[in-house]
Amino acid sequence: MSPPRLQDVAARAGVSTATVSRALSGKGHVSSRARARVQQAAHELGFVVSYHASSLASGRSRNIGVVLPYVDRWYFSTVLEGVAGALMEAGYDLSLYNFEGDRYRETVLTDFLLRKRLDAAVAISLHLNPAETQQLLAAGIPVLGVGGPLVGAPTISIDDHDVGRRATEHLIALGHRRIAHLGGAEEFGSHFPMSSDRRAGWEGAMAAAGLAVGPAWSVVSDYTFTDAYQRAKNLLADPADRPTAIFAASDEMAAGAVLAARDLGLTVPGELSVIGVDAHPIGEAFGLTTIDQHAREQGVHAVERLLEHLAGTNHEPVHEVLPAHFVVRSSTGPVPGSAGRS
Amino acid sequence: MSPPRLQDVAARAGVSTATVSRALSGKGHVSSRARARVQQAAHELGFVVSYHASSLASGRSRNIGVVLPYVDRWYFSTVLEGVAGALMEAGYDLSLYNFEGDRYRETVLTDFLLRKRLDAAVAISLHLNPAETQQLLAAGIPVLGVGGPLVGAPTISIDDHDVGRRATEHLIALGHRRIAHLGGAEEFGSHFPMSSDRRAGWEGAMAAAGLAVGPAWSVVSDYTFTDAYQRAKNLLADPADRPTAIFAASDEMAAGAVLAARDLGLTVPGELSVIGVDAHPIGEAFGLTTIDQHAREQGVHAVERLLEHLAGTNHEPVHEVLPAHFVVRSSTGPVPGSAGRS
DNA sequence: CTGAAAGCGCTAACAC
DNA sequence: GTGTTAGCGCTTTCAG
Numbered sequence: 001m002s003p004p005r006l007q008d009v010a011a012r013a014g015v016s017t018a019t020v021s022r023a024l025s026g027k028g029h030v031s032s033r034a035r036a037r038v039q040q041a042a043h044e045l046g047f048v049v050s051y052h053a054s055s056l057a058s059g060r061s062r063n064i065g066v067v068l069p070y071v072d073r074w075y076f077s078t079v080l081e082g083v084a085g086a087l088m089e090a091g092y093d094l095s096l097y098n099f100e101g102d103r104y105r106e107t108v109l110t111d112f113l114l115r116k117r118l119d120a121a122v123a124i125s126l127h128l129n130p131a132e133t134q135q136l137l138a139a140g141i142p143v144l145g146v147g148g149p150l151v152g153a154p155t156i157s158i159d160d161h162d163v164g165r166r167a168t169e170h171l172i173a174l175g176h177r178r179i180a181h182l183g184g185a186e187e188f189g190s191h192f193p194m195s196s197d198r199r200a201g202w203e204g205a206m207a208a209a210g211l212a213v214g215p216a217w218s219v220v221s222d223y224t225f226t227d228a229y230q231r232a233k234n235l236l237a238d239p240a241d242r243p244t245a246i247f248a249a250s251d252e253m254a255a256g257a258v259l260a261a262r263d264l265g266l267t268v269p270g271e272l273s274v275i276g277v278d279a280h281p282i283g284e285a286f287g288l289t290t291i292d293q294h295a296r297e298q299g300v301h302a303v304e305r306l307l308e309h310l311a312g313t314n315h316e317p318v319h320e321v322l323p324a325h326f327v328v329r330s331s332t333g334p335v336p337g338s339a340g341r342s
Numbered sequence: 343m344s345p346p347r348l349q350d351v352a353a354r355a356g357v358s359t360a361t362v363s364r365a366l367s368g369k370g371h372v373s374s375r376a377r378a379r380v381q382q383a384a385h386e387l388g389f390v391v392s393y394h395a396s397s398l399a400s401g402r403s404r405n406i407g408v409v410l411p412y413v414d415r416w417y418f419s420t421v422l423e424g425v426a427g428a429l430m431e432a433g434y435d436l437s438l439y440n441f442e443g444d445r446y447r448e449t450v451l452t453d454f455l456l457r458k459r460l461d462a463a464v465a466i467s468l469h470l471n472p473a474e475t476q477q478l479l480a481a482g483i484p485v486l487g488v489g490g491p492l493v494g495a496p497t498i499s500i501d502d503h504d505v506g507r508r509a510t511e512h513l514i515a516l517g518h519r520r521i522a523h524l525g526g527a528e529e530f531g532s533h534f535p536m537s538s539d540r541r542a543g544w545e546g547a548m549a550a551a552g553l554a555v556g557p558a559w560s561v562v563s564d565y566t567f568t569d570a571y572q573r574a575k576n577l578l579a580d581p582a583d584r585p586t587a588i589f590a591a592s593d594e595m596a597a598g599a600v601l602a603a604r605d606l607g608l609t610v611p612g613e614l615s616v617i618g619v620d621a622h623p624i625g626e627a628f629g630l631t632t633i634d635q636h637a638r639e640q641g642v643h644a645v646e647r648l649l650e651h652l653a654g655t656n657h658e659p660v661h662e663v664l665p666a667h668f669v670v671r672s673s674t675g676p677v678p679g680s681a682g683r684s
Numbered sequence: 685c686t687g688a689a690a691g692c693g694c695t696a697a698c699a700c
Numbered sequence: 701g702t703g704t705t706a707g708c709g710c711t712t713t714c715a716g
Contacts, residue, residue: 003458003481005709016687021711028712029685051459052403053709055394056692066438072423077414084413084440088449093459096408096438098426107430116345117393117435139345229627256627262604285571285598347693358703363695370696371701395693398708 004045012041024049055117063093064306065113065121065141071098073223074252074280075295079124079146082299090307092119099126114139120310122146122302123153142309146302154309156302156320158293163324164201167247167275167291170326172209175335176245176273179206180217180235182228182257183249198249198277217243221253228256236264236272244335245273251280251290258286258331269333279327287330298322346387354383366391397459405435406648407455407463407483413440415565416594416622417637421466421488424641432649434461441468456481462652464488464644465495484651488644496651498644498662500635505666506543509589509617509633512668514551517677518587518615521548522559522577524570524599525591540591540619559585563595570598578606578614586677587615593622593632600628600673611675621669629672640664 010017015034022028023038030038041047055061066083068076080096087094095118097108109132113121118141125147128136133152136143145155164181171179181202199218206213219235221228228248236242248254254276261272268274268287276283279292301322309315352359357376364370365380372380383389397403408425410418422438429436437460439450451474455463460483467489470478475494478485487497506523513521523544541560548555561577563570570590578584590596596618603614610616610629618625621634643664651657 006711007709017710018688018712019686022686025711031685034686048456048458050398050709051457052394052398053692054711056392056398056694057709057711059692059711061394063437070423071413071426072416072419074414077419080438081412081414081440081442084438085442085446088440088446088454091453093454094438095405096422096426096436098423098430100423100427104427104430111433112430112435114390115393116390225624226626259601259627282567285568285601348695349693359694360696360704361702364702367695373701376702392693395708396695398710399693399695401695401708 004047006047006049008045009038009041009047012045013037061093061117061119062091063095063118064303065095065097065118066124067097067099067108067113067121067126068124069099069101069126071096075147075250075278076124078295079299079302082296082301083122083124083303084299086300086303090303092303092307109135113141116140120144120306122299122306123148123150124299126150142306142315144302144306144309146298152317154305154317154319156298156305156322158298158324159321160197161201161204163277163291163293164198164247164249165205166201166326167198167277168202168205169209170275170289170328170332171245171247171273172205172211174245174273174332177211177335178217178243179211179245179247180219180243181247181249182219182221182232182235182253184223185220202247223250223253225252225256228253229260230256232257232260233264236261236266244271245332246275248274248276251276251278251283251288254288254290254331255280255282255286258288268331271336273332273335275332277324283327283329289326289328289330289332291324292327293324294322346389348389348391350387351380351383351389354387355379403435403459403461404433405437405460406645407437407439407460408466409439409441409450409455409463409468410466411441411443411468413438417489417592417620418466420637421641421644424638424643425464425466425645426641428642428645432645434645434649451477455483458482462486462648464641464648465490465492466641468492484648484657486644486648486651488640494659496647496659496661498640498647498664500640500666501663502539503543503546505619505633505635506540506589506591507547508543508668509540509619510544510547511551512617512631512670512674513587513589513615514547514553516587516615516674519553519677520559520585521553521587521589522561522585523589523591524561524563524574524577524595526565527562544589565592565595567594567598570595571602572598574599574602575606578603578608586613587617587674590616590618593618593620593625593630596630596632596673597622597624597628600630610673613678615674615677617674619666625669625671631668631670631672631674633666634669635666636664 006017010020020038023030023035070076099105120142122144130151143153147157183199219231221231246257254274257274258268266272276290283290348359352362362380365372365377412418441447462484464486472493485495489499525541561573563573588599596616599616600610603610608614618632625632
């Protein structure tokens with residue numbers, strides 16, 4: 001037998017389909033008596049509204065798209081967890097669109113996102129150009145950016161420049177003068193727009209303290225543990241000319257650097273201090289000092305903003321900046337051969 | 343102005359809506375001339391079919407659900423990447439349902455999955471009981487299980503018992519006699535059903551070799567780097583009575599064990615051999631010997647199977663076993679104080 | 685507060 | 701090969 005329809009419920013409850021719809025959706029006024037009978041009937045029949053019919057008739061689908069460049073990287077999967085949980089609480093479905101770098105960028109943007117089956121979308125650390133953003137907005141899909149700049153759309157993110165500055169100043173305060181940076185490439189800007197900002201924050205703090213920053217200490221990696229491990233090993237190879245501290249743009253890279261140092265026989269933080277960003281769980285075992293950017297909360301908050309937007313009136317593209325917090329553990333300490341200051 | 347409808351395209355191309363529908367979907371026969379005009383008109387108007395209308399009318403939604411207990415853990419996010427890519431290639435949408443452990447288990451199963459908006463679902467390493475599986479199947483949603491047993495539904499997975507056996511035999515062949523296991527809890531069985539199988543494989547191999555397996559060497563962890571690090575440290579603390587090798591049920595745990603060993607001053611593989619499972623990228627920097635279970639391919643293959651199922655006739659619940667392969671690196675070696683065999 | 689009825693935009697028989 | 705038309709199952713004016 002086919003699944004029960006709204007009409008079946010109406011018949012059983014002895015009311016019209018309109019009343020059933022109102023009673024079940026909570027929209028419009030229904031006498032509590034009618035409501036009770038409807039709910040009773042719906043329950044007995046095991047009725048579930050048809051998503052497609054409901055969406056077609058109402059124009060809304062209670063479905064939100066999440067667009068991201070990777071799902072198997074910590075930041076993205078963590079934000080995704082936050083988004084998924086918040087949407088679930090709100091009774092929304094979540095459609096996932098993974099660029100896989102840039103592999104499906106075109107496909108997602110043209111074939112998938114425009115099928116008008118989304119009430120809104122959140123773009124995680126994605127650099128959409130104005131044309132792409134406009135395309136979405138023109139299709140009637142409000143977009144919210146998380147962790148990346150989105151021209152013409154509201155965003156939430158942390159202040160990456162400030163994060164870079166604070167991490168660096170923490171090391172400077174410990175007496176370090178020779179501080180290297182391990183971050184993402186500029187070209188990675190399309191997916192990791194924060195990279196250059198964190199690097200700029202480091203450069204700014206170094207300059208403000210009158211410290212030199214050679215190109216050799218401005219290391220470009222790809223945000224993976226393994227690549228960072230290798231690059232840190234190269235960076236630290238020469239005992240005569242190596243930094244005493246490293247600021248890594250992510251905890252995974254920071255952890256890779258710690259492992260590299262150990263493999264070279266260097267103690268952390270005795271001979272090398274390392275600080276990361278993220279509060280990645282792996283940092284705990286490494287005793288990593290880091291700056292927590294509350295990735296999961298970013299996802300939760302993104303959904304709150306988006307639902308407000310859908311419900312409400314406030315459609316200005318506000319760029320909201322979320323706080324990030326120090327988590328000091330044991331990977332940072334006074335510079336070697338000093339009394340230190342901590 | 344409102345978006346163009348099928349009718350607008352029909353008018354512009356000078357044909358009926360039925361022809362437009364056929365021309366655009368590729369179903370049914372349309373003269374190439376009509377097809378060309380339709381495509382032309384559709385393009386000029388920027389027409390995109392309405393997903394909801396199409397789904398309502400046809401009963402199919404080109405949307406597949408992915409149900410999993412976590413998204414921020416390597417195995418799950420990697421399988422998810424594979425599934426997402428394969429679905430994208432096939433032009434299917436992907437709806438994500440995250441249990442977050444068991445937090446949303448009920449909600450997902452009752453509120454979300456049954457809304458008849460899914461053509462099918464893949465359950466990643468999820469232990470659905472027969473009633474839950476039946477509920478889905480009864481709702482007309484074919485389910486495929488990846489990496490976990492699903493009663494009454496087709497599945498694909500590796501042979502975890504065999505993996506445990508092979509990993510252990512690798513260590514035994516290197517001369518090890520004191521081999522510990524770091525795996526998941528039995529109770530974790532609801533999400534990591536492979537845990538107990540890998541452990542059983544280890545026990546079996548040890549027994550077959552006539553080797554003792556004390557309860558102290560059968561360590562239960564939670565599949566995280568940090569927990570494994572801590573437990574391995576405890577396991578290795580006593581120099582007088584510690585294993586010479588560890589078989590960990592995942593690379594993350596194996597890496598945690600390697601770090602623990604180093605923090606205790608033990609060399610790997612000189613004083614301790616470690617082998618994991620997964621081919622997690624982090625294993626590279628650790629030089630981890632592992633068994634690759636090809637997680638991404640599991641996801642890709644799951645989609646292939648599901649689409650075949652949707653297209654075809656073969657509806658038997660086949661349990662397919664995929665191969666897993668050794669990746670020998672530098673974390674395993676001859677037992678300490680022996681000439682070794684390799 | 686409730687019912688009748690007109691669609692929402694497309695697909696799939698069924699005719700021609 | 702192509703057009704006609706009856707829905708798909710629900711929401712939402714508009715009356716009452």
